[in-house]
Amino acid sequence: MxxxxxxxxxxxxxxxxxxxxxxxxxxxxxxxxxxxxxxxxxxxxxxxIIQSETGHAQVFREGFREKGSRQPDRYLINDPGPIAARIATSPLVRDVSSRLSFSGLLNNGKRDLAVIGEGVEPDKEARLGTFLKMVSGRTLTEADTFGMIVGQGVAQSLALQVGDQVTVLVNTTGGALNTVDVEVIGIFQSFSRDFDARAVRIPLAAAQELLATPGANQLIISLHQTRDTDDALAAIKAQLSGSGLEAYSWKQLSDFYxxxxxxxxxxxxxxxxxxxxxxxxxxxxxxxxxxxxxxxxxxxxxxxxxxxxxxxxxxxxxxxxxxxxxxxxxxxxxxxxxxxxxxxxxxxxxxxxxxxxxxxxxxxxxxxxxxxxxxxxxxxxxxxxxxxxxxxxxxxxxxxxxxx
Structure with missing residues (x-):
């Protein structure tokens, strides 16, 4: 009622x-x-952030996150292949790619610019980096043995265009100076302006030759679904237990987010x-x-x-x-x-x-x-x-x- x-x-x-x-x-x-x-x-x-920089998770040596940007050669994964293959067996994982970090000078024949570089596996990075917008030229492929893509800020600082030849000068893992001549094949624009102002990428094989090492600093894990990040990270940490390696999710790696x-x-x-x-x-x-x-x-x-x-x-x-x-x-x-x-x-x-x-x-x-x-x-x-x-x-x- x-x-x-x-x-x-x-x-x-x-x-x-x-x-x-x-x-x-x-x-x-x-x-x-x-x-x-x-x-x-x-x-x-x-x-x-995931598709232009971090991937869904990263694996690297203990201490790399705090000190690796200054001394990447001291935090190398000497044989990343078997570790990547083991992580890739998870049904949640789509790809595992290696990155080799380096810092050095980029010279266009007139002036130098301090850059932070990465040696990457082009095909896997292309699948991950859908948020990388190519402003000019094209992205890296496996055929680009000595090709380079540069951030828009780098290109503006050195007045670079697609097809230009530049020289990269770095210290090898042994402490010696080494250089390599590469061709600019693309200029990219990522989500972060600061990243684009210093970032360059070359094929992983070229970076390993440049630094005289067969290793890599990071393993970048790409998943089928972002929502599976926590589950995948827990499984990866269990696999890496006692190996001297550590894994972090993209949220942990991105303070800005x-x-x-x-x-x-x-x-x-x-x-x-x-x-x-x-x-x-x-x-x-x-x-x-x-x-x-x-x-x-x-x-x-x-x-x-x-x-x-x-x-x-x-x-x-x-x-x-x-x-x-x-x-x-x-x-x-x-x-x-x-x-x-x-x-x-x-x-x-x-x-x-x-x-x-x-x-x-x-x-x-x-x-x-x-x-x-x-x-x-x-x-x-x-x-x-x-x-x-x-x-x-x-x-x-x-x-x-x-x-x-």
Whole structure:
């Protein structure tokens, strides 16, 4: 009986109900859209880092992460082939490639530039590096024995173009100086402007010849699915136990990603609180006015034998029903808007320290939609508690006087 009466009251007070529903729908849909937008930022930023720099995980000698950038020759994996083959047996792993890091000078015949280089396996890197945009020329292939691709910043600093001959000067692992002449076959642009300002890549075989070593500094693991990173990392660590090697995931290797994640998590948390307060105030105001106008009706209910707590429950159930209706409508509208916006795309400017913009979308997530729905329902129910309590405790005589 209580539920039937609550539903009848909702449809009888149409204007008030519509105003309340609009506030709930706006809040729920706003949470779905903003949450989906933030999630897309996380996904696209993560994929950009994975596919242009880190891979899903990396294996290297203990201490390389802290000191390897300054002394990469001291942290070599002398025979990376068997280790890579063992890691590649996992069904989660798509590719395992080797990288040999070096630092040195790049000379164009007129001036030098300090660069940070990598010897890579071209075919495997091509499958991983889908976020590397070739501004000019082409990417490396296995046939490019002495070819090089350079970051856009490097090319601008040395005025390099595709086809130019440059000389790389480095210290070998034995401490001697060595040089190699290479041809610039491509100029790339990655996600990071700082990376492009110093980065060059040559084939792994050329880097090993340049540094006079058969080893590599890093094994780059590429997975079929990014969501399998934690499981794959645990399996890799178990394989490497006691070998003097360590493995890290892309999140652990990217301090920028973790800080960005924390920043947007805090911002989205504040947004959720703002929307919750907005719904609470809107609904509380509407319920308060409606309850005051219906004070005589509630007095009549008490005169007919209903207790104060019955009136309280009636108001609370009415608003819970409104919350369920508004939450459902808001979820449907939010999902529909998310699909429509994603189909069109949202052009975004380059993030800080990045080179290129991207097209954002609204990523639908079951947890995000469910959370937005629950916030709409709970906020509406909470907003009704104070007005319901005040009205239900009004003296019977005072309530009946309002009816006249």
């Amino acid at each position: 209580l539920y039937k009466l609550a539903l009848r009251n909702i449809f009888r007070q149409r204007i008030r109900s519509v105003v309340t529903l609009v506030a709930i729908v706006f809040g729920v849909a706003g949470l779905i859209l903003s949450g989906g937008f933030v999630k897309d930022i996380f996904v696209q930023l993560g994929e950009a 973790e800080k960005t994640l924390q920043l947007y998590d805090r911002q989205f948390g504040v947004l959720q609180v703002i929307i919750l307060v907005m719904v609470l105030l809107s609904v509380a105001n509407t319920v308060n006015m409606s309850a005051f106008e219906r004070l005589g009706e509630f007095g009549t209910l008490q005169a007919l034998g209903n207790r104060q707590r019955d009136v309280f429950r009636l108001i609370l159930v009415e608003n819970t029903f409104l919350g369920l209706m508004g939450g459902t409508l808001g979820a449907v509208i939010g999902v529909a808007l998310a699909l429509a916006i994603s189909a069109i795309g949202i052009p975004m400017p380059p993030p800080p320290s990045a080179n290129t913009g991207y097209t954002a979308m609204i990523r639908l997530d079951v947890a995000n939609v469910a959370t937005a729905f629950l916030i709409g329902v709970v906020a509406t129910a909470l907003a009704a508690i104070f007005p319901a309590r005040r009205v239900s405790r009004t003296e019977l005589v005072e309530a009946l006087r309002q009816r006249t």
